[in-house]
Amino acid sequence: MKQKIALITGATAGIGLETAKILSENHFNLILTGRRQDRLEKIRQELENNHCEVQTLCFDVRSKQEVDQALASLPEEWKKVDILINNAGLAAGLAPVNQGDVDDWEAMIDTNIKGLLYMSREVSGWMIARQQGHILNVSSIAGVEAYPNGAVYCATKHAVNAISKAMRIELAPHNIKVGTISPGAIETEFSLVRFKGDQEKAAKVYEGFTPLSGRDIAESIYFVLSRPAHVNIDDLLIMPTAQASARDIFRKS
Ligand code: NDP
Ligand code: 8X3
Numbered sequence: 001m002k003q004k005i006a007l008i009t010g011a012t013a014g015i016g017l018e019t020a021k022i023l024s025e026n027h028f029n030l031i032l033t034g035r036r037q038d039r040l041e042k043i044r045q046e047l048e049n050n051h052c053e054v055q056t057l058c059f060d061v062r063s064k065q066e067v068d069q070a071l072a073s074l075p076e077e078w079k080k081v082d083i084l085i086n087n088a089g090l091a092a093g094l095a096p097v098n099q100g101d102v103d104d105w106e107a108m109i110d111t112n113i114k115g116l117l118y119m120s121r122e123v124s125g126w127m128i129a130r131q132q133g134h135i136l137n138v139s140s141i142a143g144v145e146a147y148p149n150g151a152v153y154c155a156t157k158h159a160v161n162a163i164s165k166a167m168r169i170e171l172a173p174h175n176i177k178v179g180t181i182s183p184g185a186i187e188t189e190f191s192l193v194r195f196k197g198d199q200e201k202a203a204k205v206y207e208g209f210t211p212l213s214g215r216d217i218a219e220s221i222y223f224v225l226s227r228p229a230h231v232n233i234d235d236l237l238i239m240p241t242a243q244a245s246a247r248d249i250f251r252k253s
Contacts, residue, residue, distance in 0.1 A: 003028060003029045003053075004028050004029070005028070005030075005031065005078060005080060005081050005082050005083070006023050006029070006030055006081075006082065006083040006084075007031040007033070007081045007084050008023075008031070008032055008085045008087055009034075009061055009086055009087050009088035009115070009119060010034055010061075010089065011030075011032035011033060011034055011043065011087070012032075012034030012035075012039040012040060013188060013189045014214045015138060015183075015186065015217045015221075016085070016087040018213075018214035018217070019087070019214075019217075019218040020032055020043065021047065022215075022218045022219065023222065024047040024048075024049075024051075024054070026222065026226075027051045027052055029054070029078075030047065030052065030053070030055070031055045031056075031074065031081065032044065032054060032056050032057070033088070034058065035059070037056075040058055041056065055075075057071075057073070058070075061114075061118065062107075062110040062111055062114065064114075064118050067118040067119060067122065068118075068122065079126050081123050081126055081127065081133065082133060082134065083135075083136065083225060084120065084133070084135045084136070085136045085137075085221065086116040086138060086160075087138040088111060088116075089112040089115075089116075090108060090111055090190070090194070091108065091142075091150070091153040091193070092104035092105075092108055092153075092194060092196075093196075094149045094195075095149055096148065096149055097151050097152075100152065104152070105152045108153055108156050109155075109156060112156035112157065112160065113156050113159045113160070116137060116163065117163065120163075120167065123135070124167070127171070127176050128171070128174045132175050132176065134176065134177040134178075134179075134225065135164075135167065135171070135177070135178045135179075136178075136179050136180070136181060136221060137163070137178075137180045138181050139157050139161055139182045140153075140160075140184075141182060141183065141239065141243075141245075141246045142157040142158075142246060143157030143158050143160055143161045143182055144182060144237065144246075145245060145247075147246045147247050150246075157182075160180065161182075161235075164178055164180045164235075168232075178232075179224060179232060179234050179236075180234070180235045180236075181220060181221060181224065181236050181238070182235055182236065182237045183212055183238045183239070184212065184238065184240055184243045185240055185249065186212040186214060186217060187211040191203075191206070207251060208253060209240060209242035209243070209249055209250060209251050209252065210240060210241070211240050212238065212239075216238070217238065224236065
């Protein structure tokens with residue numbers, strides 16, 4: 001297969017979906033994952049054309065068994081993954097630790113940290129065998145700053161940064177790039193998921209200012225991926241103009 005292969009976790013919505021679109025426009029072959037099979041199939045039909053082939057894998061990144069089975073099911077040619085974008089993730093709830101929902105904590109830790117590790121374990125092995133590759137982990141401003149009521153989400157993104165830094169040192173001798181993208185507020189399904197489908201609460205997050213879009217982040221991801229072989233971007237911190245820190249968003253009333 002001549003074209004590069006990019007594997008994007010969480011490609012059924014938001015950043016992952018927009019990244020899939022940009023990469024398909026730029027003739028990458030794609031492996032797209034998520035838990036919603038209907039969306040994966042629709043996206044595959046939309047993106048697959050003469051310039052781009054698409055494989056879809058429907059599984060939950062929280063399950064080591066599902067991750068391993070899904071990756072093992074890929075045809076051998078498709079295991080030559082050039083780019084892994086660990087994007088699948090979520091925030092669940094917004095509450096102080098003494099009132100935190102333990103199921104929410106586990107969902108965030110299992111998805112944002114353990115899911116990323118399960119994917120990286122297998123795919124980095126494939127990359128080491130070929131002595132080439134690029135792993136890009138989607139972190140957050142929450143990986144740089146902690147904010148009240150977000151202790152566990154922030155902790156998971158701090159963990160993403162620590163894992164990425166360690167993996168960069170482990171994998172540099174194998175000619176494999178590792179980096180992070182750290183965005184501020186992006187209007188995707190993120191807040192709808194955080195507030196368990198409460199559309200009013202989710203909409204309030206983006207009121208009075210212009211948040212980033214999934215496309216903004218996808219364009220930055222494409223920039224990172226399209227640098228020359230000798231250039232690695234360790235991290236990009238990208239904020240809406242109206243957001244000066246995790247907690248300082250300047251809204252027009
Ligand atoms: P969305 O909710 O729009 O998309 C999340 C994607 O992750 C979906 O495709 C979803 O697919 C997938 N996903 C979630 N949980 C799982 C799981 N257990 N197994 C497999 N796939 C899963 O959110 P965003 O696009 O905004 O989020 C993408 C990443 O960006 C996350 O890591 C998030 O933490 C990070 N981020 C988001 C910011 C924001 O303000 N929106 C800011 C900074 C970082 P499906 O439901 O089909 O499984
Ligand atoms: C998502 C952005 O500010 O909700 O990572 O943590 S924030």
